[in-house]
Amino acid sequence: MKKESSFPLFVTFALKIKSGIMEIINLLEPDEARNGLLMDALKNRKSTKEGYGEEISLRDLSDLLWAANGINRPETKDHTAPSAMHACDVDVYVCKSEGNYLYDAIKHQLKLVSKVNLLPSLAMTQEYVASAKQIVVLVSDNKRIQQINDPSRLVILGGIDAGIVAQNINLFCAANGLIVVTRGYMDSDAVAKGLNLEKGMHPMLNMPLGYR
Amino acid sequence: MKKESSFPLFVTFALKIKSGIMEIINLLEPDEARNGLLMDALKNRKSTKEGYGEEISLRDLSDLLWAANGINRPETKDHTAPSAMHACDVDVYVCKSEGNYLYDAIKHQLKLVSKVNLLPSLAMTQEYVASAKQIVVLVSDNKRIQQINDPSRLVILGGIDAGIVAQNINLFCAANGLIVVTRGYMDSDAVAKGLNLEKGMHPMLNMPLGYR
Numbered sequence: 001m002k003k004e005s006s007f008p009l010f011v012t013f014a015l016k017i018k019s020g021i022m023e024i025i026n027l028l029e030p031d032e033a034r035n036g037l038l039m040d041a042l043k044n045r046k047s048t049k050e051g052y053g054e055e056i057s058l059r060d061l062s063d064l065l066w067a068a069n070g071i072n073r074p075e076t077k078d079h080t081a082p083s084a085m086h087a088c089d090v091d092v093y094v095c096k097s098e099g100n101y102l103y104d105a106i107k108h109q110l111k112l113v114s115k116v117n118l119l120p121s122l123a124m125t126q127e128y129v130a131s132a133k134q135i136v137v138l139v140s141d142n143k144r145i146q147q148i149n150d151p152s153r154l155v156i157l158g159g160i161d162a163g164i165v166a167q168n169i170n171l172f173c174a175a176n177g178l179i180v181v182t183r184g185y186m187d188s189d190a191v192a193k194g195l196n197l198e199k200g201m202h203p204m205l206n207m208p209l210g211y212r
Numbered sequence: 213m214k215k216e217s218s219f220p221l222f223v224t225f226a227l228k229i230k231s232g233i234m235e236i237i238n239l240l241e242p243d244e245a246r247n248g249l250l251m252d253a254l255k256n257r258k259s260t261k262e263g264y265g266e267e268i269s270l271r272d273l274s275d276l277l278w279a280a281n282g283i284n285r286p287e288t289k290d291h292t293a294p295s296a297m298h299a300c301d302v303d304v305y306v307c308k309s310e311g312n313y314l315y316d317a318i319k320h321q322l323k324l325v326s327k328v329n330l331l332p333s334l335a336m337t338q339e340y341v342a343s344a345k346q347i348v349v350l351v352s353d354n355k356r357i358q359q360i361n362d363p364s365r366l367v368i369l370g371g372i373d374a375g376i377v378a379q380n381i382n383l384f385c386a387a388n389g390l391i392v393v394t395r396g397y398m399d400s401d402a403v404a405k406g407l408n409l410e411k412g413m414h415p416m417l418n419m420p421l422g423y424r
Contacts, residue, residue, distance in 0.1 A: 031251075038250045038387045039243075039275075042292045042380065043284050063251075072255050080254045082382065082394045152364055157396060159368040160416065163375025164382075164394070168254065170294065171383065175250045182294045182376070184369060204372065 021099045025110040028059055030066035036175030045170055048179035052132035052210035060176060061094070061134075064209070065103045065110075067172040068092050068136070069165045077106060081165045084157040087145040090165045090204075093137040093195055095122060100137075100195055113196055121190035122183075122206045129183070132208030136169060137191060138162040143200040155202060162204035169207055179210045233311045237322040240271055242278035248387030257382055260391035264344035264422035272388060273306070273346075276421070277315045277322075279384040280304050280348070281377045289318060293377045296369040299357040302377045302416075305349040305407055307334060312407055325408055333402035334418045341395070344420035348381060349403060350374040355412040367414060374416035381419055391422045 056064070069092050072080045083089055092103040094110060095118045101110035122137065123130035140158025148154050166182045173180040183206050191203045268276070281304050284292045295301055304315040306322060309329045313322035334349065335342035352370025360366050378394045385392040395418050403415045 032255055034249075034251045036250045037246075038248045038253045038383055039246045039279070041250045042279050042384075043244055045284060045292050045294075046290065047294050067251070067254050072257060078258065080257050081379065082257075082259050084396060152367075155364075155368055156371040156416075159371035160375035160378070160396065163372035164379040166372070167293065167376040167379035168383075170376075171250055171380075172254075184296060184372065204368075 021112060021115060023112045025058075025101065027062035027065060027108045027110065029062075030070060030108070031059070031063055034063060034176065038171070041171040041175040044174040046174070047181040048210075048212075049181060050128050051179060051212070052128055052208050054211045055133040056178070056209050056211070060178065062108070063176075064169060064172050064178070065092060065094075065105075066108065068169045069103070070105050070108065079105065080168055081161070083161045083164070084145050085147060087157075087161070089140045089142065089144040089158055090161045091139045091141060091201075092165065093139060095119060095135045095137055095206075096133065102195075114194055116194045118191055118194040121187040121194065123208075124185055124187060126183075126185070129181075129208045132210055134209050136207045136209060137186075137195070137203055138165050138205045138207075139195065139197060139201050139203050141198075141201045143198075158202055159204055166205050166207060173209070177212050179212050180207050182207055233324060233327060235324045237270075237313065239274035239277060239320045239322065241274075242282060242320070243271070243275055246275060246388065250383070250387075253383040253387040256386040258386070259393040260422075260424075261393060262340050263391060263424070264340055264420050266423045267345040268390070268421050268423075272390065274320070275388075276348075276381060276384050276390070277304060277306075277317075278320065280381045281315070282317050282320065291317065292380055293373070295373045295376070296357050297359060299369075299373070301352045301354065301356040301370055302373045303351045303353060303413075304377065305351060307331060307347045307349055307418075308345065314407075326406055328406045330403055330406045333399040333406065335420075336397055336399065338397070341393075341420045344422055346421050348419045348421060349398075349407070349415055350377050350417045350419075351407065351409060351413050351415050353410075353413045355410075370414055371416055378417050378419060385421070389424050391424050392419050394419055
C-alpha cells in the first residue's frame with residue numbers, strides 16, 4: 001500500500017490499466033489441425049475431481065471454445081453442436097474470478113459481461129471446483145427455440161442442447177491434456193444474476209477446466 | 213404367395229429360421245485404433261436430412277455403440293459418456309423394422325426387447341427418417357438418478373445425459389462416413405410402449421443412421 005501510494009499518478013494509472021480486465025479477448029484462429037484421435041478421446045474421457053488450479057492457455061481456450069460450439073461451416077454459420085430446431089440456444093460463458101465472458105462464436109471472441117466473481121456460486125461446497133482458474137458455464141436461451149410453447153419441454157430441449165455442447169468440451173479436454181468435470185450443481189439464481197441473463201435463459205451446466 | 217405355398221413344410225420352416233430375428237447380437241470388439249481426428253470430426257459434424265436407407269455394417273454399429281455409451285474403463289465399468297451423479301441413466305436402443313434391441317454396454321451385446329416396427333412412430337411425418345434401416349433411440353431412466361426428487365429436474369438431467377450420448381454418436385458418424393441427425397420429434401408414448409419401458413424411462417432423442 002505504502003509502495004503504491006508513493007508512485008506518481010501516471011504510474012498508478014498505467015498499473016491500473018495493466019491490472020484491469022479486458023473488455024474483449026480476441027481468440028486465436030482455431031487450430032483445426034490439432035492432433036488427437038476421436039477414438040482416443042472417447043477412450044480417455046473421464047470426470048476429474050481434483051488438481052484444478054492452473055490457468056488455461058489462450059491457445060487451448062481458443063480451440064476448446066471452437067470445439068464446444070464454434071462455427072464449423074462459416075458459409076452457413078453452422079455450429080459444431082446441433083441444437084433443437086436449429087435454435088442455437090446454447091451460449092458458452094467463461095467465468096474467472098475477475099470477470100465473466102460470453103463466447104461470440106461468429107467473431108470467435110470473448111466479451112466481458114460482468115465483473116462479479118461467480119466461482120463460489122458455481123463451486124458451492126466443492127473445494128476442488130473453487131480452486132479452478134476458469135469455469136465454463138453453458139446457458140440455454142429457451143426463447144430461441146421456436147415452435148414449442150410448453151415451458152417444461154423447452155427446458156428439457158435446452159438441457160439436451162447443453163449436454164451436446166458439454167460432450168464436445170469433454171472430448172476436447174480428453175484429447176488435449178486438460179481436466180474437466182460436467183456439473184449441474186450450482187447456485188443457478190446467483191449465476192443467472194451475475195451473468196445478467198434475461199428471463200428464459202437457464203444455466204444448465206458448469207465445467208471447471210485445468211491441466212492434467 | 214403362390215410360390216411360397218408350393219414349398220414343402222420343412223423348407224418353409226427353414227426359411228422362417230433364416231429370416232428370423234436374432235435374440236442376441238454379439239457386437240465386435242471395439243476397434244479403438246480407428247482413424248479419424250477429433251478436430252476433423254468437429255469440423256465435419258452436421259445434421260443430414262436425406263440419403264438414409266443403407267444398413268450399417270456390424271463393424272460400424274459395434275464401434276458406434278461403444279462410442280455412444282460404451283465402457284471405456286473396464287476396470288471401473290465407467291462409460292464414454294458422463295451422467296448426472298454417475299447414474300448411467302441413458303440406455304441406447306437400436307430400432308429396425310423387424311425388431312428393437314437394447315445395447316448392453318458391459319457385455320457389448322444387443323439384446324432383442326420387442327419385434328414391433330417402431331420406425332413409423334419414430335419418423336412421424338419425416339419420410340427421410342422412415343427410409344432409414346436403423347434408428348438409435350436414447351432413453352433416460354430417471355429412477356437411476358439418486359438424490360433428486362423433483363420430477364421436472366430429473367427429466368432435465370435425463371435430457372442433458374441423452375444430449376451427451378448423442379454428441380458421441382454425431383462425432384463418431386462425422387469421423388467415419390456415416391450420416392445422422394439428432395431428433396426429439398417422435399411419438400414418445402408409442403416408442404415407450406414398443407420398447408417395453410417402465411415408468412420413469414423417457415425416450416429423449418432418436419437418431420437415424422446411414423452412409424454418406
